[in-house]
Amino acid sequence: xxxxTTKAGVDAxxxxxxxxxGCFATMAFDLWGQVISPALGxxxxxxxxxxxxxxxxxxxxxxxxAGYFMHFYLVGLIGYPVGWLFIFKPLWTRVVGADxxxxxxxxxxxxxxxxxxxxxxxxxxxxxxxxxxxxITWVALVGHVLYGIVMVAVMVWLxxxxxxx
Numbered sequence: 001x002x003x004x005t006t007k008a009g010v011d012a013x014x015x016x017x018x019x020x021x022g023c024f025a026t027m028a029f030d031l032w033g034q035v036i037s038p039a040l041g042x043x044x045x046x047x048x049x050x051x052x053x054x055x056x057x058x059x060x061x062x063x064x065x066a067g068y069f070m071h072f073y074l075v076g077l078i079g080y081p082v083g084w085l086f087i088f089k090p091l092w093t094r095v096v097g098a099d100x101x102x103x104x105x106x107x108x109x110x111x112x113x114x115x116x117x118x119x120x121x122x123x124x125x126x127x128x129x130x131x132x133x134x135x136i137t138w139v140a141l142v143g144h145v146l147y148g149i150v151m152v153a154v155m156v157w158l159x160x161x162x163x164x165x
Contacts, residue, residue, distance in 0.1 A: 017155055018081035025151035026076030033143045043135035045143055047071045050117070053125035081151060084109055102152050110148025114141045 033045025048067030055062035055070070092105045118140050119130050131137045 021151045021154035022077040022081045025147045028150040029143045029147040037139045043139045106148045106152035110145035114144035
């Protein structure tokens, strides 16, 4: 799988790894969902809209700033990378082992993010379960799997670069 390790605590290097990989992965997600997919005639993703709906359902301020802040910063740079580094990757390594190419667990993690976001968060936000399996559901599936793959690829690349330096 991957050769990088994380400590029990979060240090500056781990935060940097999370932010950089999350940034590239979020940009890939948004490029796919807001540029490439619509250009191909598929649905246009609006992840900040889902965040706004969630905030509104919870009775919190739900303006555009809140939606973008949640999508890019809280989820893209922090939440999803934390989930990979401290929950999914350790469980995967314990159950399956580390002998699997990193792309397999990264894609599975992205699929899990899709189930969490489109299956779970949409329901909490008062939206239809899996958005009624419309076109946006499938564009979001590709986007979340892409996010997982890009995030882990950047983490692997950054830690391999550091190890060879």
